[in-house]
Amino acid sequence: MTEAIRQSLRDSKAARWGALGIISITMFAGYYLTDVMSPLKPMLESEFGWSSTTYGIFTSAYGWFNVFLLMLIFGGIILDRMGARFTGLMSSGIMVVGAAIKFWAISNPTLITDTTFGIHTQVFYASIGFAIFAIGVEIAGITVSKIIVKWFKGYEMAFAMGMQMAVARLGTMLALAAPVPLAMYFSSVHTVVENGQLIEKMSPSISAPIAFALVLLVIGFIAFFIYMSMDKKLELSETDPNAEAVKPMSMNELWSSIFSDLRQIIGNKGFWLIAILCVLFYSSVFPFIKYAADLMVNKYGLSQSTAGMIPSLLPLGTLFLTPIFGGIYDKKGKGATIMIIGAVLILLVHTIFSLPILNYWYVAVVLTIVLGIALSLVPSAMWPSVPKIIPENQLGTAFSLIFWIQNWGLMGVPLLIGYVLDKSNPEVVIAKAAGTEIPLYDYTNPMMIFAGLGALAIFVGFLLKREDRIKGYGLQLPNIQK
């Protein structure tokens, strides 16, 4: 046994970090497409006539198929049964298809005037594309998590997860900073009649940043092909030539193994606490990112072209901090405590954002940086804690269930925020309908919702710490085995 472990490919530092580098490219591209529309919200409103509710519908599409069609859960089951190579290739292919549909919808001006199922046809197809893409990016996320456990267990696992998340956040950062400059760079000039006069108008190309995403996703798809050969080598290096071949399962055995896995996972209280903490935490960060640029325009008086800059600082801090906190967890432990501190920061930041005072851009910068620290703390400890609660052969299913629960929040919260924003600002809705000058949105209520999620996350964090004490999961212990 010891001999077999010593000869495994994952014992080579270069091999495991090389594998991580390759799969990180796929996730980088996925995260870029996920948030590419955020800084474009004001443009979508002015160019295509979207409202905040429309934008909320589009954004919530991320969870439609994952949540209602249980795509994520199927993805986890497929991952545990078919393996990382098949699932990774399938999911990165789905990402490309979804992004292509979204690109087609956004770049097709003939869709602007019609409606489908009661919504703007353009929004409908863009949302369908985004929903398909989201199946891919979420299943790719769980696949990558399982791949990291496979290569790094007993080694620097939290650090590796932190590094992968850092590269993915680079994608988020690019998505917040690049789309407006890209849309402006590819803008076109056309002549319109206004007040009886012919005037030249600049129209930004909203589809250009999405075309860029499509190119990145194709590169990510190709990168996964390269990873597949490494995965095969890893498996060969760990296969015992004298071991008997595994007997294929009958259909009945397959179903009963799936149900037995599901039963064991959902009967585990630690799993539920991690999943609830996950949905509360992520719902107070990722949906916030979707509105952050708009918040900067409306609360802090920034121009549309610079508004994405401050939110892009959020992932910037996480690039360095997530691996650092992951490294601390690997060496010193204290996973539950790290998650609680992150949740406290969330509450603090969103409470200050909700106050109708301190409307200075530099306050927004400081708050965004602190939010970035929270976005480093919680994930750096949360994800490497899952393998301490769930056995490796059920990890794909467990990650997929956690992501599934999280997706309820990623889908519901942006929709809720868009709705609350329109409801709390009827004068904006009226002005848009009348075509008069649009007043600023008041973001107090949406930000209070985000703060409330942070408060609940702190509570659940303490429950998790208590459960860890009772069950001895080892969340407060280091990951590296000496």
Ligand SMILES: NCCCC[C@H](NC(=O)[C@@H](N)CCCCN)C(=O)O
């Ligand atoms: N190895 C940990 C993987 C989880 C990383 C986590 N991603 C998610 O939670 C996704 N379900 C949602 C991604 C949304 C992308 N903006 C993360 O912290 O990114």
